[in-house]
Amino acid sequence: MSTMRPESRQHGFGLVAAMFVIIIITAVITAMARLAETQNATNSLAIQQARAYQAARAGLEYGVAQVLAGNGCNGFGLDGFTIAVTCVAQPAVFIPEESKTATFHTITATAEYGGAGNPDYAYRQLRATVER
8 A cells, every 4th residue: 555645835935945046056156256357357447557557757868868968858658558758848947055046857657558448448647847
């Protein structure tokens, strides 16, 4: 003789619980992947900004050397960066304490990588004044 089991009202509860756990784990993994992607993009941009600063600084030092040598300023490229260097001479000023006339030059160096709107875009501008 076979025994019959009593009917249960809990059919499929284990399946619902398993689906809930799978959905939660998937959501956590997705959130962690997005966080890692955002962190990577932030680090990449920070590195590009640091490179832009160093490129602008190189342009500024180049401009200072050109002014002190009596040459004109111009731009150049450096590892993907476009560096624009401008040198503007101010009117000569007489310095009575030193009994001499001095000319001040304002040097501006602008380093730019990529184009605006590009995720890798980096821009930095530095300025210095030199007496000659």
